[in-house]
Amino acid sequence: MSEITVVAISVAKPGHEEQLRAALEGIVGPTRKEQGVLQYDLHRDVQEPRRFVFVERWVSEEALAAHAKSAHIQAYRKAVADWIEHAEIRVASKIA
Template sequence: MSEIAVVAISVAKPGYEEPLREALEGLVGPTRKEQGALQYDLHRDVEEPRRFVFVERWESQQALAAHARSAHIAAYREAVADWVEHAEIRVVSKIA
């Protein structure tokens, strides 16, 4: 197994900043309890408060895949479908 990291960015549609923030915060507790979750931290962009950024570390690609299939992620996606203007997920591996 090799550790991987994820940077996940979600940009709220205007007027949906706080509902999206609350929904994202709701992912933190359940995700931190998942097998293979090493780090799952939510941040808010200082200059663009509609932009939220998760910085994540996972034990393996398999752990991340299980997270993507989890019930709380599925419920989140359904709940916020109309609140998100843009979402981007980057999976990276540490090189130095």
């Protein structure tokens, strides 16, 4: 089992920036209480304010998979489906 780092990017559709921001902020607290989370930080792109970036660290792929299945993440995905123009998730394993 090795540590997993995730960079998750969500780009809001024009006019939905603040709705998406509020929804993203709403999942920070519950996620930080999950077993296996080491870091879960939300950022907003300085040059493109429609772009939000999570930098996450998890103890394992299993912990990340459990996070994806959590009730608050499932509810979040349903709530924001019409507000997101583009989403990308990159998962990397720590090597050094």
